[in-house]
Amino acid sequence: MSNRRKFLIQTFVGGMAAGLGCRYGLATTMMKQPALIPDKNTFPVVISTWNHGLAANKAAMQVFAAGGSALDAVEQGVRISEADPKVESVGYGGFPDASGEVTLDACIMDANGNAGSVAYLKEILHPISVARKVMEQTPHVMLVGEGALQFALDQGFERTNLLTPKMKTNYEKWKASGERYAPHANWENHDTIGMIAIDGKGDMAGACTTSGMAFKHPGRVGDSPVIGAGLFVDNEVGAATATGEGEAVMKTLGSFLIVELMRQGFSPQQACEQAVRRIVAKMKVHDSFQIGYIALNKAGEVGAYAYAPGFQYAFANREKTALIDVKSLKNE
Ligand code: SD4
Numbered sequence: 001m002s003n004r005r006k007f008l009i010q011t012f013v014g015g016m017a018a019g020l021g022c023r024y025g026l027a028t029t030m031m032k033q034p035a036l037i038p039d040k041n042t043f044p045v046v047i048s049t050w051n052h053g054l055a056a057n058k059a060a061m062q063v064f065a066a067g068g069s070a071l072d073a074v075e076q077g078v079r080i081s082e083a084d085p086k087v088e089s090v091g092y093g094g095f096p097d098a099s100g101e102v103t104l105d106a107c108i109m110d111a112n113g114n115a116g117s118v119a120y121l122k123e124i125l126h127p128i129s130v131a132r133k134v135m136e137q138t139p140h141v142m143l144v145g146e147g148a149l150q151f152a153l154d155q156g157f158e159r160t161n162l163l164t165p166k167m168k169t170n171y172e173k174w175k176a177s178g179e180r181y182a183p184h185a186n187w188e189n190h191d192t193i194g195m196i197a198i199d200g201k202g203d204m205a206g207a208c209t210t211s212g213m214a215f216k217h218p219g220r221v222g223d224s225p226v227i228g229a230g231l232f233v234d235n236e237v238g239a240a241t242a243t244g245e246g247e248a249v250m251k252t253l254g255s256f257l258i259v260e261l262m263r264q265g266f267s268p269q270q271a272c273e274q275a276v277r278r279i280v281a282k283m284k285v286h287d288s289f290q291i292g293y294i295a296l297n298k299a300g301e302v303g304a305y306a307y308a309p310g311f312q313y314a315f316a317n318r319e320k321t322a323l324i325d326v327k328s329l330k331n332e
Helices: 003-023 053-065 070-083 127-137 145-154 165-177 246-252 254-263 268-282
Strands: 045-049 103-109 115-122 142-144 193-198 204-210 231-234 238-244 291-297 302-306 312-317 321-325
Touching (some): 045 053, 045 070, 045 291, 053 070, 053 193, 053 312, 070 103, 070 193, 103 127, 103 231, 127 145, 127 204, 142 145, 193 231, 193 238, 193 291, 204 238, 231 254, 238 246, 238 254, 238 268, 268 291
Parallel strands (some): 115 142
Antiparallel strands (some): 045 193, 045 312, 103 115, 103 204, 193 204, 231 238, 238 291, 291 302, 312 321
16 A cells, blocks of 8 residues: 555544544644744754754754655664753763763664663663663663673663763762652753654654753652653654653553554644643642653654643654644643
């Protein structure tokens, strides 16, 4: 079946599904932020979470300019945030856990439904590249902790001290304060980076990488390395990724939910809104709760939605780059 025919059928079925959604009270408010709907001629497209996504997108676009795939683009893109100590919730220079150690979570998915992931990984600068190795070099999807570290070392990655002097000081202050762990999202406006992209051939890929919540319990793993929670890509339909309080994303399998809603015909914007609403419908959220989703469908349409104000995403194609303030449920 031609791609165009497939798309038309999906659109038709989707229209019916959206109609049913309205009837049963599933539909949500329409997109309010300006629709960014790039023409097919303007593929590739890359979007990523937060303002550090701008630099990451730039690296991804350079990969595309050199003829690279969506998979190469998302890997190289998020490596920028992983290596940047100014990005304090991803990779090197990230906030440590409650024992003072920086532990990293990351995952990657390609256009063929392949996935790789690492969790609770210490001392490795680029967990996203280890996740890609898990995907490409092992029959597994996820490696954690010591096993993930040993695998990375076997693959030639080197041990790196990820705790910067600034974070060591932050940790010591936090420890001395006797403060108990509490989730804080929108941390200095640059949390987890999730990136999704569609290349010139229309193939999609995604990557998600984080040091997780600051001062989390040792051993805690969030949504970011969990396929379907922090990231999901289905090359037939679209892709989605998450940032914010991972526990809520895990309980609702947010990125998978968004892709499945897009499969049923919801726009990326509607699907992101539904996924945030699902969380609020299913659980009690605290005052400083935050979740942000971004999504991209096969046609290159973009959606984004957050629980609380403050979330931004970065957009890039050949014609433009932009940092976009995302609408939030709290501000509806
Ligand atoms: C986590 N979702 O570990 C990540 C952290 C994050 O905004 O995105 N914070 O739960």
